[in-house]
Amino acid sequence: MTGLFITGTDTGVGKTFAAGILAAALRRRGVNVGVMKPVETGCPVVDGGLQPLDALALQRLAAVADDLALINPYRFVAPLSPWQAAQQVGRSIKRSRILSAWRTLQARHAFMLVEGAGGLLVPLRPGTCMADLALSLGLPLLVVARTTLGTINHTLLTVQAAEARGLRVAAVLLNHLTGQPGVQEQAGVEALRHLAPVPVWGPLPFSPAAATDPEAAAALAEGSLPLDALLTGPAGAGPGA
Numbered sequence: 001m002t003g004l005f006i007t008g009t010d011t012g013v014g015k016t017f018a019a020g021i022l023a024a025a026l027r028r029r030g031v032n033v034g035v036m037k038p039v040e041t042g043c044p045v046v047d048g049g050l051q052p053l054d055a056l057a058l059q060r061l062a063a064v065a066d067d068l069a070l071i072n073p074y075r076f077v078a079p080l081s082p083w084q085a086a087q088q089v090g091r092s093i094k095r096s097r098i099l100s101a102w103r104t105l106q107a108r109h110a111f112m113l114v115e116g117a118g119g120l121l122v123p124l125r126p127g128t129c130m131a132d133l134a135l136s137l138g139l140p141l142l143v144v145a146r147t148t149l150g151t152i153n154h155t156l157l158t159v160q161a162a163e164a165r166g167l168r169v170a171a172v173l174l175n176h177l178t179g180q181p182g183v184q185e186q187a188g189v190e191a192l193r194h195l196a197p198v199p200v201w202g203p204l205p206f207s208p209a210a211a212t213d214p215e216a217a218a219a220l221a222e223g224s225l226p227l228d229a230l231l232t233g234p235a236g237a238g239p240g241a
């Protein structure tokens, strides 16, 4: 259990951003970090090929040499749930194929960061959702949540659904998606600190440079996340990783 499965309360809440800054910071600390985005949808077509932008961003920020096909075994053009995006092109998503790529990467790296798609109940196929995949990988969850109004409900629902399925939630990570968080956002953050049954990290400040620049990404994670605890805690890679 060395790593984190990064899920979120929704799409667009900052899962890739959070995974990216963690990857950059761990890499800078000398941790052998690997990344995976098992299924990516909404991939643009460039020169006839699908570009999994999240997987490419993670590959770059972690500075790994792993094949993109291992980091991202499934990619689809439709901006739909994995099940529907696959169905649209007459395909289906097989957990065995994801697990095979996972085993290869896990054997190469001391600490794995795996980004889900959408939230926990997003379907991979009828009867199998992202939470099932997280369970198969055996990683604790990092639940990324926005700070705007509505986040208390979405965050607590996600934590409850995770725990009901036997998933361990390492932490909730709150993320400011805009530059000027208001009073309401501060109130949401404070409420979650009281109410969430797990540690609440952040809020990460709005910092566009950290989405692409490895130095800015690493500095942001070092300044705002409990990396020492992460590396030595239950999700940790342990000494000498």
Ligand SMILES: Nc1ncnc2c1ncn2[C@@H]1O[C@H](COP(=O)(O)OP(=O)(O)O)[C@@H](O)[C@H]1O
Binding pocket: 008, 010, 011, 012, 013, 014, 015, 016, 017, 018, 175, 176, 177, 204, 205, 206, 207, 208, 209, 211
């Ligand atoms: N703290 C932040 N500061 C600046 N930009 C952010 C921050 N968090 C997310 N973003 C940007 O918001 C958008 C959505 O975030 P992303 O990580 O792609 O969400 P998800 O992976 O959950 O769909 C991206 O363009 C990302 O770079």
Ligand SMILES: [Mg+2]
Binding pocket: 015, 016, 017, 054, 115
């Ligand atoms: Mg993403």
